[in-house]
Amino acid sequence: MTWKGKWRNQYGSIVDITDDANRRISGTFKTALRxxxxxxxxxxxxxxxxxxxxxxxxxxxTAAGDAAxxxxxxxxxxxxxxxxxxxxxxAIRAPTEGAPGKKEKLNWWRSISTNADxxxxx
Numbered sequence: 001m002t003w004k005g006k007w008r009n010q011y012g013s014i015v016d017i018t019d020d021a022n023r024r025i026s027g028t029f030k031t032a033l034r035x036x037x038x039x040x041x042x043x044x045x046x047x048x049x050x051x052x053x054x055x056x057x058x059x060x061x062t063a064a065g066d067a068a069x070x071x072x073x074x075x076x077x078x079x080x081x082x083x084x085x086x087x088x089x090x091a092i093r094a095p096t097e098g099a100p101g102k103k104e105k106l107n108w109w110r111s112i113s114t115n116a117d118x119x120x121x122x
Contacts, residue, residue: 003049007080007119015045015056015071015119023048029058029069037062037088038069047071054080065090065103071117080119087111 003020012032019026025047031038038060047056052075059068066089073082088111092101 001052001075003054006122008122009117009119011117013117014122017045020049023050025049025054025056027056037064037067052076054082062088064088064092065105078121082117082119084115084117086113 003017003025006014006016008014013030014032015027015029017025017027025045027045028042029038029045030042033039038058041060043058043060045056045058047054049055053073054075055070055072057068057070059066061067067086069084069086071082071084073080075081088106090103090105091110093104094101
């Protein structure tokens with residue numbers, strides 16, 4: 001089984017796995033979500049696979065600061081079923097309504113979000 005190829009999730013975001021040799025994953029990720037800090041970027045991914053199990057991570061700079069996303073999942077019925085975690089370093093906040101925003105470091109408990117995505121081979 002090869003992991004190589006383009007995989008699209010239910011929102012239209014694409015992970016393009018260009019190499020899967022020696023149980024390693026490399027490629028790129030491009031989100032389709034306009035509200036993502038990664039929107040408009042193609043960011044490199046790296047990871048591992050073992051049989052039907054896969055895990056990969058991508059990171060980069062956003063308008064609000066640094067961020068990383070990790071995906072871990074299984075191949076089931078031709079689909080890559082994953083759970084993901086996003087960690088962000090900062091957020092842009094305004095002290096009052098209408099005031100200019102500024103970057104503020106987030107507390108650990110505010111910096112993480114998680115959910116699930118299903119990727120299908122294109």
